[in-house]
Amino acid sequence: MHYLWSRxxxxxxxxxxxxxxxxxLDYDGTLTLIAPTPRQARLSPQTKLVLRRLSRKSNVxxxxxxxxxxxxxxxxxxxxxxxxxxxxxxELWWHNKRxxxxxxxxxxxxxxxxxxxxxxxxxxxxGVITENKGLSLSLHYRLVKANGLTHLKxxxxxxxxxxxxxxxxxxxxxxxxFEVRPNVPWTKGHAALWxxxxxxxxxxxxxxxxxxxxxxxxxxxxxxxxxxxxxxxxRSEAKYYVRRVGEVVRFLEWVADEHARRDH
Numbered sequence: 001m002h003y004l005w006s007r008x009x010x011x012x013x014x015x016x017x018x019x020x021x022x023x024x025l026d027y028d029g030t031l032t033l034i035a036p037t038p039r040q041a042r043l044s045p046q047t048k049l050v051l052r053r054l055s056r057k058s059n060v061x062x063x064x065x066x067x068x069x070x071x072x073x074x075x076x077x078x079x080x081x082x083x084x085x086x087x088x089x090x091e092l093w094w095h096n097k098r099x100x101x102x103x104x105x106x107x108x109x110x111x112x113x114x115x116x117x118x119x120x121x122x123x124x125x126x127g128v129i130t131e132n133k134g135l136s137l138s139l140h141y142r143l144v145k146a147n148g149l150t151h152l153k154x155x156x157x158x159x160x161x162x163x164x165x166x167x168x169x170x171x172x173x174x175x176x177x178f179e180v181r182p183n184v185p186w187t188k189g190h191a192a193l194w195x196x197x198x199x200x201x202x203x204x205x206x207x208x209x210x211x212x213x214x215x216x217x218x219x220x221x222x223x224x225x226x227x228x229x230x231x232x233x234x235r236s237e238a239k240y241y242v243r244r245v246g247e248v249v250r251f252l253e254w255v256a257d258e259h260a261r262r263d264h
Contacts, residue, residue, distance in 0.1 A: 052079055066084075208225060
């Protein structure tokens with residue numbers, strides 16, 4: 001894993017050699033700073049501007065891939081002419097049409113029951129935010145005081161583990177959040193490949209940027225693309241890393257400027 005700017009000449013060359021680019025961008029922790037609550041994680045004007053600039057380029061496709069529900073993600077980004085994947089790819093938005101990954105009835109019922117249980121658990125702890133996203137659930141504990149964390153995690157696993165053992169539910173640990181999903185073989189990596197297939201451009205260069213464990217599924221399948229993790233992690237499948245969100249914006253601005261020069 002290399003620091004992005006330490007390999008900058010070869011990255012520039014790789015981007016300049018391709019006619020079409022597909023950006024696959026995580027939201028929280030990548031385009032925005034991690035915020036105390038999901039509602040507070042808003043795009044800065046600078047970030048929104050560069051996304052708008054890139055979205056207007058005919059040879060650049062932008063897709064935002066997030067654990068957020070699709071409707072929430074689209075509202076937070078607030079830009080048309082982008083592709084979106086919500087619920088870790090279970091909801092897809094492409095050319096103004098919504099598609100969803102098929103989930104077996106038994107898994108939907110298990111998720112509904114887990115959601116009911118964890119919503120009740122969440123009300124018993126100060127600072128817990130349970131986010132029902134329809135096709136998945138997030139239990140955020142960033143605001144929980146340290147002396148309550150052990151008890152909360154014990155309660156969480158006591159209630160969820162029977163569903164995990166039954167094979168109906170999958171749990172992924174993020175940054176002070178538990179992501180609870182139906183156990184279907186579909187991840188952000190599958191969503192990234194789905195967008196590539198829809199784009200149907202052999203000359204396209206995929207560029208994936210993310211910051212969390214859920215993004216590793218995409219890093220691992222995009223070996224021929226440019227994969228960037230926000231924050232160095234020695235076990236990451238990403239080829240490169242940057243240290244902060246501001247560097248993501250800096251990178252996107254360089255690409256926007258590069259394509260503006262091409263247009264002239």
